[in-house]
Amino acid sequence: MKKSNIIRNIAFFCLIGACAALTLASPALAQAQARDPLPSFNEGPAKQAIVSFVQKVTDKSSPAYAPPGDRIATFDQDGTLWVEHPLYTQAMFALDRVHELAPKHPAWKTEQPFKAVLANDREAMAGFTEQDWAKIMGATHSGMTTEAFLKTAQDWLAKARHPRFKRPYTELVYQPMLEVMQYLRTNGFKTYIVTGGGQEFVRVFSEQVYGVPPEQVAGSSIATKYEYQDGNPVLMRLPKVFFIDDRAGKPMGINLFIGKRPLAAFGNSGGDREMLEWTQAGSGARLMMLVLHDDAKREYAYGPAEGLPDTKVGAFSQALLDEAQKRNWVVISMKKDFKKVFAWE
Amino acid sequence: MKKSNIIRNIAFFCLIGACAALTLASPALAQAQARDPLPSFNEGPAKQAIVSFVQKVTDKSSPAYAPPGDRIATFDQDGTLWVEHPLYTQAMFALDRVHELAPKHPAWKTEQPFKAVLANDREAMAGFTEQDWAKIMGATHSGMTTEAFLKTAQDWLAKARHPRFKRPYTELVYQPMLEVMQYLRTNGFKTYIVTGGGQEFVRVFSEQVYGVPPEQVAGSSIATKYEYQDGNPVLMRLPKVFFIDDRAGKPMGINLFIGKRPLAAFGNSGGDREMLEWTQAGSGARLMMLVLHDDAKREYAYGPAEGLPDTKVGAFSQALLDEAQKRNWVVISMKKDFKKVFAWE
Numbered sequence: 184m185k186k187s188n189i190i191r192n193i194a195f196f197c198l199i200g201a202c203a204a205l206t207l208a209s210p211a212l213a214q215a216q217a218r219d220p221l222p223s224f225n226e227g228p229a230k231q232a233i234v235s236f237v238q239k240v241t242d243k244s245s246p247a248y249a250p251p252g253d254r255i256a257t258f259d260q261d262g263t264l265w266v267e268h269p270l271y272t273q274a275m276f277a278l279d280r281v282h283e284l285a286p287k288h289p290a291w292k293t294e295q296p297f298k299a300v301l302a303n304d305r306e307a308m309a310g311f312t313e314q315d316w317a318k319i320m321g322a323t324h325s326g327m328t329t330e331a332f333l334k335t336a337q338d339w340l341a342k343a344r345h346p347r348f349k350r351p352y353t354e355l356v357y358q359p360m361l362e363v364m365q366y367l368r369t370n371g372f373k374t375y376i377v378t379g380g381g382q383e384f385v386r387v388f389s390e391q392v393y394g395v396p397p398e399q400v401a402g403s404s405i406a407t408k409y410e411y412q413d414g415n416p417v418l419m420r421l422p423k424v425f426f427i428d429d430r431a432g433k434p435m436g437i438n439l440f441i442g443k444r445p446l447a448a449f450g451n452s453g454g455d456r457e458m459l460e461w462t463q464a465g466s467g468a469r470l471m472m473l474v475l476h477d478d479a480k481r482e483y484a485y486g487p488a489e490g491l492p493d494t495k496v497g498a499f500s501q502a503l504l505d506e507a508q509k510r511n512w513v514v515i516s517m518k519k520d521f522k523k524v525f526a527w528e
Numbered sequence: 529m530k531k532s533n534i535i536r537n538i539a540f541f542c543l544i545g546a547c548a549a550l551t552l553a554s555p556a557l558a559q560a561q562a563r564d565p566l567p568s569f570n571e572g573p574a575k576q577a578i579v580s581f582v583q584k585v586t587d588k589s590s591p592a593y594a595p596p597g598d599r600i601a602t603f604d605q606d607g608t609l610w611v612e613h614p615l616y617t618q619a620m621f622a623l624d625r626v627h628e629l630a631p632k633h634p635a636w637k638t639e640q641p642f643k644a645v646l647a648n649d650r651e652a653m654a655g656f657t658e659q660d661w662a663k664i665m666g667a668t669h670s671g672m673t674t675e676a677f678l679k680t681a682q683d684w685l686a687k688a689r690h691p692r693f694k695r696p697y698t699e700l701v702y703q704p705m706l707e708v709m710q711y712l713r714t715n716g717f718k719t720y721i722v723t724g725g726g727q728e729f730v731r732v733f734s735e736q737v738y739g740v741p742p743e744q745v746a747g748s749s750i751a752t753k754y755e756y757q758d759g760n761p762v763l764m765r766l767p768k769v770f771f772i773d774d775r776a777g778k779p780m781g782i783n784l785f786i787g788k789r790p791l792a793a794f795g796n797s798g799g800d801r802e803m804l805e806w807t808q809a810g811s812g813a814r815l816m817m818l819v820l821h822d823d824a825k826r827e828y829a830y831g832p833a834e835g836l837p838d839t840k841v842g843a844f845s846q847a848l849l850d851e852a853q854k855r856n857w858v859v860i861s862m863k864k865d866f867k868k869v870f871a872w873e
Contacts, residue, residue, distance in 0.1 A: 390597075408776075434754050438674060
């Protein structure tokens with residue numbers, strides 16, 4: 184996803200914890216995939232593009248054959264694998280943390296941006312600047328050890344519910360995309376999450392929810408410091424950005440964390456443009472896909488048809504759609520291509 | 529390995545290329561390991577510690593049993609997996625690059641530290657400061673795309689020879705340590721290289737030489753910039769340090785790149801102290817080992833017996849030996865424990 188200007192800073196500070204989780208490795212899904220690798224997709228160009236790509240790169244007689252070690256697929260998370268509206272999950276986490284930490288910070292009652300958060304002043308929050316979000320992230324995501332942050336995130340994910348769907352955030356993952364990940368893995372791919380969000384936040388639930396182990400999550404991060412607590416070594420989280428894995432940061436992050444160019448990349452907004460471009464610039468068969476949010480009834484609609492500015496969180500602008508068409512990036516329409524959006528539907 | 533003060537800056541700038549390579553996955557080794565998992569080790573406490581650790585963590589009835597996803601082993605490279613004397617390989621590469629690039633930089637003839645390198649002035653080179661090395665690394669490791677650097681490193685590794693052993697550097701890997709890596713992998717471990725050296729340099733040959741794919745190499749790195757050359761996206765290497773994966777940077781790097789705490793860690797000097805400490809601080813069975821260079825005849829001797837200061841490259845100081853004994857870190861004596869040092873002996 185693309186992080187808007189306003190909310191960009193929310194993206195990097197994280198580490199969280201396990202969850203209810205739709206387990207992808209369920210016997211039911213495996214069985215369904217034996218008959219149809221993508222049962223939650225409608226027939227159409229998106230499904231066709233995925234199946235045809237996988238066939239090409241796994242067929243030894245194909246000129247596009249790729250050995251298993253080269254089979255790398257990267258997935259953006261927010262808006263590509265799970266719901267990112269009305270605000271993405273990590274922002275929700277940060278706002279809840281402000282409420283939780285408030286008793287320790289009496290000054291927040293009169294100090295912005297905390298005052299607005301504590302007063303649930305939605306209008307003021309909608310106008311938060313990058314600096315406001317940076318303050319919120321700094322106050323809620325650092326100043327603790329990596330282990331303490333993990334526990335905090337786990338606890339929050341276990342009890343937090345999405346305002347519209349009234350379910351744990353970890354149940355708001357797109358079933359068709361889980362099937363794409365599983366289908367690729369079945370065909371020898373290593374699936375990676377490459378997120379503008381916090382690497383450590385996503386690692387908390389990536390294995391349970393997506394079948395992606397922590398070492399295959401690349402994301403934004405804050406700096407840590409090695410120190411001692413009661414003689415035991417800890418990594419203390421500092422209120423200082425280390426790496427932003429978004430936009431041009433995505434190819435950089437891919438190079439840093441994987442060291443191989445993906446054969447397939449999946450995103451949903453301008454924040455993923457460079458990742459798709461970098462993927463396509465490799466030789467041989469490549470698959471570049473963008474999830475288009477055009478289904479207000481089952482999820483949300485915030486694509487070109489809605490005319491949202493490019494700065495709006497996750498917005499899929501007309502310019503991006505034009506580029507996708509020009510470059511043969513395949514658009515997945517949630518409305519047309521998703522037979523089912525969530526596993527629990 | 530520990531990077532000395534003088535030479536610390538040499539450690540991070542890299543990306544290199546394939547090599548002659550001792551392939552670890554050779555049928556001969558696999559066959560030998562079926563009878564004895566560590567045929568190039570003499571019987572003794574080091575070998576015993578490795579075998580006993582592996583048995584404990586893979587035995588489901590053992591209280592120390594660890595599921596496969598937790599089986600992470602991290603290895604320092606310079607001095608732990610391959611020869612680091614008289615200077616480590618990447619420094620050799622940098623010095624050769626200065627000679628190669630000199631025609632494009634006529635000013636170097638009179639400008640230090642380049643003048644000393646071009647004159648092969650060993651005395652002056654021995655006195656190089658951190659700043660001198662930083663200049664050399666900046667001039668030789670950046671200002672090109674990641675792909676161009678890869679090619680440069682590959683070409684160099686193919687033709688460079690070690691001054692004493694007269695062999696490609698990639699043949700100067702310790703056969704017993706290759707066996708440890710293979711033995712761990714056979715038992716469900718993911719083996720990682722965690723190096724103070726350049727991540728991209730090591731990735732060039734890690735798979736062929738150690739059986740470790742690029743995505744399992746964590747190391748020091750320089751910053752990159754995403755830009756376009758003739759319309760194609762490239763990652764340009766900048767003369768700017770991004771991350772130093774040495775000393776306290778090793779636990780940070782492990783957290784960043786793996787997100788799991790190792791069950792076993794292998795090093796050879798003060799630069800690995802924090803990695804071993806971090807490994808040991810986890811619960812359950814853990815294995816911490818240090819390779820001691822005490823065999824001047826077959827390799828080099830630069831341990832406590834030689835009384836080298838802690839700042840000497842890779843020096844294994846008396847203080848580190850004392851700490852190892854106090855904490856039950858197991859010392860591997862090259863002289864006593866290595867039946868064979870190199871595969872070609």
